[in-house]
Amino acid sequence: MLKFTCPACRIEACESELVNGGEAHLTRSGPGDSDEMFERYLFMRKNPKGVHFERWRHAMGCGKWFIAARHTATLEVFGTYPAQAHEPPADVIAAIKSRYPAWEGFK
């Protein structure tokens, strides 16, 4: 079972209380951008077997969005942080690097 600690209410919520919102840290493209950039924003996803950043919503709870860093194959959770963050906080990066030194970063 996948469990995340919601950064808004600090409840350790199990997967059934949460709703997945897809990949996090997407670069938004809109009017004025090239078709390729818009296509990348709309359709292209990493889908890695490894460390992944995802948006989740504590739907059956406080209702807030947050971002979770987890490993898609082992289901290890490295940390969660508010959805307003533009990049992962240092402690989450450190947790990933200590476990997977070869990890190439979130970009």
Added chain:
Amino acid sequence: MSEARLHTPLGGAGFKGYVSFTEVAPTGMIALRGDLANATVAEAVEAATGQGMPAARRIEGGLDGGAAWASPDELLLFVPQAEAAERTAALAEALATQHALVADVSDMRAAFTLKGAHLRDMLAKLTPADLSPETLPSGEFRRTHLGQIAAAFWFEAEETAHLICFRSVADYAFDLLKEASEPGGEVGYFSI
């Protein structure tokens, strides 16, 4: 009495199993969204419910006058049903200059009071929430799901809890609670 019965979705239905529960009389509920750290908001909450601002995940007071923390910017207030409209108006007036939302949601939910020694075990059959007394002490307002529906509950004392869910799914909640409370279904994990 008959008028009060008309207002609750299940007409005050109850069940006696190893946990007993009844649907409670109509209760006034007010949803409040705003900056919970703001002193004006705290004063308005106290004026409406007689209770102070609850800490994160907590409830101050109870069904007859209470303030429950629903999210970092949201409270659910409990007031006597007859005064709900009046207090909603007073709250809205007090928060007129704030970036806040006040809504009378008295008809939105069904509420149950549950009693029994095996209460934690019974609820643990229905929800993924951690029901250990350390994680969920009295006064902790836990929003989660019960079977397939959203619900919230809190322990007033070790053997008394209150539960709220949406009115439209009150039947489903009742059936779930009834099934889980049937005599012979005691688990004995949290209470022996």
